Amino acid sequence: VSLQRLALSRSTLDRAAHRRSDPGLLEALLDNASTAVLLVDGERAPVVESSHGPVLALLEPQVAAGYVKAAWLPGDGRPVRLYLGDDASGREYVVLARTEPPLKGSGLPKNLPKAVPGDAADPAEPPLPGSRWAGLREVGVLLDDTGAGLLTTAIALSHWHAGHPRCARCGEPTAVIQAGWARSCPACGAEHYPRTDGAVIMAVTDDEDRILLGRQARWPERRYSCLAGFVEPGESLEAAVRREVFEEAGVVVGEVDYRGSQPWPFPASLMLGFRGRASSTEITVDGEELAQARWWSREELGLDIATGELLLPPEVSIARRLIEEWYGGPIRDAGEAWR
Numbered sequence: 001v002s003l004q005r006l007a008l009s010r011s012t013l014d015r016a017a018h019r020r021s022d023p024g025l026l027e028a029l030l031d032n033a034s035t036a037v038l039l040v041d042g043e044r045a046p047v048v049e050s051s052h053g054p055v056l057a058l059l060e061p062q063v064a065a066g067y068v069k070a071a072w073l074p075g076d077g078r079p080v081r082l083y084l085g086d087d088a089s090g091r092e093y094v095v096l097a098r099t100e101p102p103l104k105g106s107g108l109p110k111n112l113p114k115a116v117p118g119d120a121a122d123p124a125e126p127p128l129p130g131s132r133w134a135g136l137r138e139v140g141v142l143l144d145d146t147g148a149g150l151l152t153t154a155i156a157l158s159h160w161h162a163g164h165p166r167c168a169r170c171g172e173p174t175a176v177i178q179a180g181w182a183r184s185c186p187a188c189g190a191e192h193y194p195r196t197d198g199a200v201i202m203a204v205t206d207d208e209d210r211i212l213l214g215r216q217a218r219w220p221e222r223r224y225s226c227l228a229g230f231v232e233p234g235e236s237l238e239a240a241v242r243r244e245v246f247e248e249a250g251v252v253v254g255e256v257d258y259r260g261s262q263p264w265p266f267p268a269s270l271m272l273g274f275r276g277r278a279s280s281t282e283i284t285v286d287g288e289e290l291a292q293a294r295w296w297s298r299e300e301l302g303l304d305i306a307t308g309e310l311l312l313p314p315e316v317s318i319a320r321r322l323i324e325e326w327y328g329g330p331i332r333d334a335g336e337a338w339r
């Protein structure tokens with residue numbers, strides 16, 4: 001059995017991809033008051049608190065258009081419109097994503113434009129009374145399945161549009177087609193599709209069933225996680241697991257088992273989770289990616305978490321789930337300080 005119910009792999013929407021080629025689809029949906037519209041600003045969307053925790057603040061098209069006009073225009077141009085599909089009840093979902101100016105780095109948008117004279121709303125104001133802007137890392141575990149899938153997909157697509165305004169073949173600006181799922185170049189005719197970067201992440205264990213965790217050089221003291229890295233061109237997933245572990249920690253990995261995957265749209269990764277069996281135990285960190293790495297037994301890990309000596313990655317990450325799978329159950333109070 002592979003890892004079940006990973007936080008960002010729970011989408012329930014039917015993507016209805018066959019409808020994307022209908023050029024009038026978005027106009028028709030945005031003319032229909034029953035369409036649910038999600039606003040996405042960088043990596044954030046509005047949420048409201050319910051008795052079950054945060055839920056996405058989905059807007060009627062007219063309310064969303066009013067907010068966009070008052071808060072995002074002028075200055076940012078039109079938001080990118082994305083058709084995400086429908087749910088079991090037949091409700092249709094459209095995203096309006098603010099993608100300009102292009103995002104810098106992977107953090108929250110820092111340069112929200114100043115309100116210009118005549119603007120009805122401050123851009124930082126949430127679109128509904130009682131709502132607030134929240135990021136996927138914060139609410140990804142707490143949203144229901146539909147909400148988690150919506151926000152994950154919306155952010156992934158939004159990032160791709162923000163980072164790919166021009167044609168990779170001829171350099172001219174491109175236009176959004178396929179209801180937000182592609183861009184085409186009017187100059188050379190090339191079509192461009194969203195990319196997903198494969199990244200492997202692995203819980204490596206030794207003959208005594210201890211787990212190997214590492215601390216990246218840019219992380220604070222005490223923060224450790226599974227080793228991870230991008231798959232290179234021409235490389236299999238299994239080879240990427242072995243290469244990354246050897247490069248970063250000097251440990252040789254033999255047998256490799258796939259455990260599950262989840263999208264990680266910061267900005268475009270698909271995390272592919274593995275267990276790896278080490279055939280050596282001596283650690284030599286590369287000093288660039290990893291500052292430190294060591295082996296933990298279950299007993300040592302439990303103790304170090306209890307005393308605060310070890311901070312694990314947050315529940316939204318597949319890293320946390322891989323560690324918990326090895327540990328034998330959920331680990332509480334281990335990553336709250338890691339935000």
Ligand SMILES: [Zn+2]
Nearest residue numbers: 167170185188
């Ligand atoms: Zn072109």
